[in-house]
Amino acid sequence: MRRMILPAAAAAVTLLASTACGGGQDGGGGDSGGPQKIKVGAIPIVDVAPLHLGLDQGIFEKHGIDMEIQNTTGGAQAVPSVVSGEFDFAFGNITSIIVGRSNDLPLTIVANGVTSTGEQGADFGGVVVPEGSDISDAKGLEDKTIAVNNLENIGDTTVRNSIRKAGGDSDTVEFVELPFPEMPAALERGDVDAAWVVEPFLTASLNNGATEVASNFVDADPNLSVAYYFTTEQIVNQDPELVDNFTAAVNESLTYAEENPDEVRRILGEYTEMDSATIEKIRLPRWPTDGYKKPAQSIADLMMHDGVIEKQPDMDKLFQ
């Protein structure tokens, strides 16, 4: 009999365990009194430092929000996770949000996410070429192969724009999709002629001898906001108070981060795995709390130009 008991018992236990874990635990708002529980999806990179700082400094708590930050692996999951209600809010890049909106997903931006430094050659993202390359400016990128992290997204649309602005032909460029962490190696091997990278890989590439040839965000708009915090219209309609509190808390956190770069570098050591030498060196973005709506239109225009979207998104609906 014992022979039979062992596997049967194991199966029963795991079944019990799975049903116990499967039930309950749905995100979403708490009911009465006390801070409201929310889940926010954010990729653990430099851009979301204010969110982690705000949590660390009790800014969200002060606004009546008990926030849990869930690490995501990129904007691609952020949109469906917000639409499905798993996240109450998420950090997502502007093109993913615009694509969603132009496909009639009810996405609404509630706060700024991260903004270009606006300085040529000193932004937190840019196009780099390997040591010894004969490309020296954006026009030189014509006919070349450039790595971007996602095709038909903010990387290729803004890089094409930089090439056009420099007087080049953007139609002859070939873009290939590569994850940021793999770009420095691909550049060095010569698999690609250039790569669009963001921090910490921009600093890493420059340390390896790469040269920056374009600041594609700055070219698109010196005040370009690359990403935003967004939610759905349902949440805005159901719980406007929560959204107001979240926006207020994010804005306060953005300002805190903007005013305390040392704090930003400190928190980077906690939620990322960057080593202290890297954290010291990387260029930080800006985190302003206003003036971020207009540049979104520039991106929508670029996306229309490149045929990434077929109709202009309703900007009034996109921004709360």
Add this chain to the structure above:
Amino acid sequence: MTADTTTARPPARPSGAGGRPRAARRPPNRALLGTVGVVGFLLVWEAVPRLGVVPARYLPPASEVLATLGERLALPEFWTAVGDTVMTWAIGLGMAFAAAVVLGFVVGSVPVLRAFTSSTVEFLRPIPSVALIPLAILLYGTDMASTLLLVVYAAFWQIYIQVLYGVADIDPVAEQTARSYGLGRMARLRYVAWPSALPYMLTGLRLGAAVALILTITGQLIIGTPGLGQQISVAKNSDATALVYALIIATGALGVAVNVGVRALERRALRWHTSVRGEEIA
């Protein structure tokens, strides 16, 4: 059979001690070779970046990676991640095993049902679990459940197919003997079907366990559900190369542990079976 085994192993064996002497002679050798193999591998790994064959910023030397791993072992977050990974793996494998055994026995013992489902199974089985990631995210977001979906799907087929074979392998003579002795349906299931199918089930469990771990890590890496895979993704995004390798080694160690564990379970549950017991008594 008996004659065969004795001639095949000429050295005198103390009677009654089973396979012991053989076991005592070989393993030290194997362990030694294994150690030499690991040490050799580590030396090559240490040398390759130091000699500049591959830049150290893409492949840090073994010593640096092992030191990073050592630091990690002291951190509670590491063990939380290990716990999340093991839990996702165990729940997923458990669900797949339970479902596969129940369905396998039911479908396997009704020929009509088996014929009716076989083409569907042959279509569904080769679908790579990874292809279900977008579906998993739509259904469950970045919750553990979406990784579980991948794990259960992949591990289920491994076990299910084995159970089907196991049920089909029941000796018809034994089955009819049991019938003629008047054993009821439940008794035949218990004394004929179960022992025949058990070795297959456990083989399925072993295959499923490995696949389940692969999909657990994949899900965490790509979807971002909590665990070692997600930590690898964070380290990657932070350009922390040594840490990426250290965490990969940790997942490898977990894989070895899983395999050793399932094999031990297999030996225990099948200690009566010829494959484990040896053929002395047969």
